[in-house]
Amino acid sequence: MPQVTLTVNGKTHTVEVEGRTLLVELLREKLGLTGTHVGCDTSQCGACTVMMNGTSVKSCTTLALQADGASVMTIEGLAAADGTLHPMQEAFREHHALQCGFCTPGMVMSAVDLVQSHPQGLSEADIRHGLEGNLCRCTGYHNIVKAVAAAWPVMHGKQPVAAE
């Protein structure tokens, strides 16, 4: 059986997989990291979004073997070791940017990538366009957009999160 060696949330793993094993299956079933969700399984909904080598990817549309040598971050790797939430997680909590929460891990990972890749700023239109690869069946987009806008200054060191 082929082996894949990758770093997940800072920890290196070597795992036996099949050619057809998806990255999301490796994360959930081999490593027990079930925060990454499988929604549509057709690369549309974005619930499976993780960061791979610093950019967001759909882990249901990536083979585990394609991640050999990669550095992967999942939702479990965002908060600090002492449990302090990442600014994006904190913003989602403050702005009630989730209802059922199923899409939230992927939404947060996409949002983190979006904010990190836009140091010059993000308009509301940028946020809505930037999150088009993530679907929320509760249609809670409005508060998600608010949360991402609120997290931007915190992640770029401009000001703390302030709830209304």
Next chain:
Amino acid sequence: MYDFAYEKPAALAAAVSSLASDMEAKALAGGQTFIPVLKQRLNKPSKVVDLAALGLSGITVTADTVTIGAMTTHGDVALSADVQKAIPALAHLASMIGDWQVRHRGTIGGSLANNDPTACYPTAVLALGATIVTDRREIKADDYFQGMFTTALEQDELITKVIFPIPQRAAYQKFKNPASRYAMVGVFVAKFASGVRVAITGAAQGGVFRHAAFEAALSANFAPDAIAGIVTPADDLNSDIHASAEYRAHLIGVMTKRAVAAA
């Protein structure tokens, strides 16, 4: 998904010989179309040859051309300051493919090798008269696209890069299917000193095609109104639950006018 053997060769020649040795082997670029196809069991390769370690990504711009490595992602093309400056329409096209996660993985070479009849990149290649460079030859855009999911590529032939001539003006306009984000109709218009080329995707049963009547009219007068009154025949266009052939024929004119206005 059926299981398969997986290889990730470190050299182009090794990838080609691996594909040549097994007619059931398939090349894997970014996988954003191919992996969903495998999941649906629409394809059953014996072996998947991953092209990620061949060093085929990168963008080079000269005075006359933009050259894009086959494994360059849509995201890298969309965000490239060099592409945005040399052929802004090409960067814009790349920014409209799929969503950010898909653009981070999907590649120009993969898109062109697949030649989906609703894909965006084939319009840029055909309208700009690009050259597709493979491990063994150079293929002109006009010879490359040979119908839906069909190209001039041999089973074991790999695209290494695509060379785009820089036009005087160009634009891409896409009417998206709101669910799949593929083009219901996408139009790429490119104006060169030698004339105007217009390529259409999403509309025809045979995939991307050039619109000769629009090209002649726009070569004489590069203005949206120049194509007013030219009727696009609906005979060979797609009809599906999203749009009839007649609707697509109409959209071709509308999107072409928009592209000319934006160029």
